Amino acid sequence: MVNTSRGYRAVFDVREFRFVFGAHLLSLLGIVVGEIALSVLVYRLTGSPLMTALTFALGFLPYLIGGTLLSGVADRYPARRVLVVCDLLCAASSAAMALPVTPVAGLLVLRCVNASIGPVFSGTRAATLGEVLGTGDLFVLGRSLIRLVSQGAQLAGYAVGGLLLTVVSPRAALVATVAGFLASALLLSLGTGRRPARTGQGGALLASSVSGLRQLLGRPRIRALLLLSWLPPFFLVAPEALAAPYADRLGAGPVGLGLLLCGMPVGSILGEVLAGSLLGPRGRERIVLPVAAALLLPFLVYALRPPLGLALSAVALAGMGMAYTLGLDQWFVAAVPEELRGRAMTLQTAGTMTVQGLGMALAGAAAEFVPVHDVVAGAGVLGTVAAGPVIRSVVRSRPSK
Template sequence: MSSPPAPENPHPTGTRPDGDGERSAGYRAVFGVREFRAVFVAHAMSTLGSVVCEIALAVLVYRLTGSPLLSALTFAFGLLPYVLGGTLLSSLADRFPARRVLVVCDLVSAACAAGMLLPGMPVALLLVLRCVIAAVAPVFTGTRASTLGDILGEGDLFVLGRSVIRIVAQSAQLAGFAMGGLLLAVASPRTVLALTVATFLGSAVLLRFGTRRRPARAATGGGTVLGASLSGMRLLLADRRIRALLLLSWVPPMFVVVSEALLTSYADSLMLSPAGLGLLMCGMPIGAITSETLVGSLLGPRGRARLTMPVAVLAMLPALGYAFEPSLGWALVCQILTGCGISYSLGLDQWFIAAVPEELRGRAMTLMTAGLMTAQGLGMTLAGTAAEFFPVHQVILFGGVLGIVCVSAVLRSVRTSARSTVHRAEAPPQPS
């Protein structure tokens, strides 16, 4: 296949050396690429809309049923279908032009959100529509991640572009919950859901007219979408290096979310006000945004790669502080430090894009996203279950200890896969 087109500014003048004299592109160079600016704004709009949709739908379902369980299921249904969409539909990211996939995913999400506006819509159908939005989300996310390589190239700009996308997601989480709460104070849930429809439609328009049309990465062939998705997943998981890197993208977040999932219960044990709980909930996003911005701005590719493994382990350590049942201030520090662990993803991204063949890149990114969301959902579920039988602070502590053990095992696999990859690359070609 032909190589992806170079970014508009492949040698930005704003680069600066890191500690090894290696030059880092910097976030300014990323925003210097016109297509990325369109992707950035579209991502901000759709992410904000998704967060507001979750809050508005949860309130709508609760007002219709009075059931806390059904209201909570609106959040659960935002995570559970990820594994289905990410495994069964992942080939869409490679079999069709990326722009078309992105626009169609946005339109499907907008149509589902519009369906939620219909008066008299049964609660069961509301939850089904929520599942559809969640099922197409990993396809959209994986396709967007893979097309960043086309827009920004496969080097430093790609890694920083992925970093910006994560920063937007964390920022939208903070802004979305605040905006959703304010809007629901003055408007009905269905009126707020209309805003979600507008954000998805706005994202579709930006992606359609703000990005170039590029051909599909893989030939459609005669197989089905399901067959191509499953065969692509088998190929990816059969590669030792890719499998190790996928585990590195899934395992640390699974344990990081333990404390976040139990913050409501922990705040109740401290008899904190709702404002105190809200402050604790802001801790991880603040740490993630701060650390990601600093690491992406100050370090080059080599420096970020060196931080990847130690930071993945260090992200588990703040949970050990809960052994002392910290007060609000210290618990907030623990949450901020935990959020700082997200910066390990910058080095992971540059390893992953180098390991995945281009024709499988869309499926790889979709699988990575689906696994990440599933791992986080599993981590939250197990944490909540354990907290039914043990004190909350002990569950968070044990999650940190178990996380250190599991992440250390994954890192050994990553090191081994790196050595085997080098050995294969250095081996002399076999005579035919």
């Protein structure tokens, strides 16, 4: 029996989780390096900032397709098979990106393919963690570790990718993405157990996906928890989306821009580590609603046109508020029936990525008409106000004891 009082260390006592964690780290580093290489490649081929930005946007928007129309895959096929096949498909499409004959249109299509597969993979992995770690505290800490390595790999991957592109071409750098996916597939194949599908394979995949989503969204408790997991990220991306123009107006240069972009992930890592290490299961559940209600308030500092240091502190403090997701994860997995767990995790992941993409787009659009600092401050106000009804719906949907 694993001692859950040992926090994150207890999760690594589970051998199977160590393989899942390692696979995630390898594939994620490859993905981040590939994103940088692809954006540079598209810009060199087209000379268009719009096309370059589109390569990043296409990493968000197809999540909605994969998270809805393909979500049934996560429950109707054995998890290990789904994870390995997803890795191999992404490796194949990334290899096609690296070919010299692949045109820009082909690069964008392949980017969409990988982005559509992403939520299926993430949802299946999250559901598998419930079988590997159970659905108690270890599951919460395991999901937290996956998020932590995602944030850390994003920071390290951008640095590695930038250095790599100083010595090799963008297409050669895309090979790192292929290697990451293949290494992930190998670890998952060798290190995870064979488990049966959670549901049968009767009926069409699309019908199964839509039916599962209808069942999930038809339950008030699940619907309320999904909204609470999506609302803060929608507003939290505003300062990141507008970091470049804000740094420019401050005269902070590339260094200031880099610091502003690092603020949110660094704050998120710190908040989750503290909540996961210092709080027990009940403590993490107690902070969910108050932290979710207040985490966007630091953005109000932007109304004062803060200097770089104060703006960075506000962004990092807001990022720390994402620690509310640890307790929320426990509520969510408890609310979802086992036969719908894969589809639920896929929907949650896809929704988070989609609202972040929409949030970035809307923040950018608003900044065309309103000063950047007012847009970020406005996101803090609107997000805090919008959190009220969502939190009330979560409270009302609590199961009676």
